[in-house]
Amino acid sequence: MKRIILYIALIAAVFAACDPIEDRDSLSGVVSQENLQVSADPIVVDGRNSNEVIVENNSPLLSRWISDRSQVESSYATVVFDNVGTKEVQFVGLNGNGSKVEDNLSVQIDTMTNLPANVKTRLGIKYKADGSVDKTSKPYFWGNANYVEGVDYNVSVVQEVAVNGRLGNKLTLSCDAPYLCDWTFGDAKGNKNRVELFITARGTFTLSLDLTKADGSVIENAYSQEINVEELTTVPDEYVNLFGDFLSNPDVSKSWQWSRNGKVWANGPYHGFTDPGAGWWQNSYEDMIGRQDGIMTLKYSDMTLTKEVFEGGDTSIDAVGTHTGSIELDLGSKVDGYSVGTIKLDGVSILYGVNVNGGNAVFTELALVSVTENTLILGGDNGTGETWLYKFEAVNE
Known part of the structure; x- marks a missing residue:
């Protein structure tokens, strides 16, 4: 009996010596909105309110803070916004009796100091060896002021020239404005401040x-x-690998089918693998016959994809027969280490091109992971942190 009492005393002493993560002495109480003691203050950088905001709750209840990029559960934290302007930090508190109390705190964001990775990539921001931003290389921030071309920033357009002096079809483009760039050159598109674009036709086109x-x-x-x-x-x-040699034969088309070797369909980490054989749930051609089998034919002259669906598959995805739609290829949207471009589809999908973990929603945009003369690998992203890879082989006619 004495030993049991001693153990109880030791356990009580241990818990008494521990500090809680959030110091809340009276979580059993109820705090109303008008009695909340909460604040949100942007971090000031160079005299301007940055998009990083310090939030603090001094009320006796649990905290959740929500911005357009952050969701944090802590009484004291930093949240981040994705744009400048007047923004609201949403606070959700949990009282000791389980009831919730909410409040919105308005903040003014004047400058972007914490940029999403894709924005940094698009702007082409460079960094020094110590990790600080290289302000000698423009652009080095994402701005909102009214900058003037030729005064505050410059646009450069360099056109490739053939050895015979004739004007070529590739442009090297750059813009050092502190804005995100979206370029269009004929049917080619690019979304980085420094990019190369090309078209595959002769004539006059608008940049x-x-x-x-x-x-x-x-x-x-x-x-x-x-x-x-x-x-x-x-x-x-x-x-040429995707559509066939349309330069020597403008009406050429090229057909693709499921690869007959190895794994042809698999999911895996988002942009984290480049072959279905390295995925989580791997499937071979035999596994796909009962899902959807067929042939896809791509034609450059009219930028179409025609899919012939064979019998024996899941007809809730597509009916047996022929389906045709348009295709757009963008090599300016590649992801280093993962893809060389993007394929966009309208009115048609690739073979079994659905998100099986998302209600069989059709992938209308896929990553062009790789394409050679005989092998095509495409990637569909389902928005939940995973990628589906598809592997096809050229049909030898």
Whole structure:
């Protein structure tokens, strides 16, 4: 009996010596909205309110803070916003009796100091060896002021020239404005401040540039120029491998089917693998016959994908027969270490091109992971942190 009493005393002493993560002495009480003691204050950088906001709750209840990029459960934390302007931090408190109390705190964001990774990549921000931003290389921030082309920033357009002096089909483009760039050159598109674009036809085409400020507003046609293409100086292998040799035969088409070797369909970590054989749930061609089998034919002259669906598959995905839609190839949206471009589809899907973990929603945009003369690998992202890879082989006719 004495030993049991001693154990109880030791356990009580241990718990008494521990500090809780959140010091709340009276969580059994009920705090109303008007009695909340909460605050939200942007971190000031160079005299301007940054998009990082310090939030604090001094009321005796549990805390949850929500911004457009952050959700934090702590009485004291930092949340981040994705744009400048007047924003609201949402506070959700949990009383000791289980009831919730909410409040919205307005903050003014004037400058972006904490940028999402994709924004840094698009802007092309460079960093020094110590990790600090290299302010000698423009752009080095995402701005919102009204900057003027030719005064505050410059646009550079360099057109490739053939050895015979004729104007080529590839442009090297750069814009050092502190805005996000969206370029259009004929049917080619790019969304980085420094990018190479090309078209695969001769003629006169419009180059245009849209700029997106840090508040999300867009300056349309901030720059435009007519470009005359006299010779096809650049045609990436991805185009010829995917569509066939349309340069020597404009009406050529190329067909693809499930690869007959190895794993052909698998899910895995988001942008974290480049072959179905390295995925989590791996499937071979035999596994796909009962899902959807067929042949896909791609034609460059009219940018179409025609899918012939065979019998024996899941007809809730597609009916047996022929389905045709349009295809768009963008090599300016590649992801280093994962893909070489993006394929967008309208009115048609690839073989079994659905998100099985998302109600069989159709993948209308897929990553072009790789394409050679005989092998095509595409990737579909379902928005929940995983990727589905598809592996096809060229049909030898």
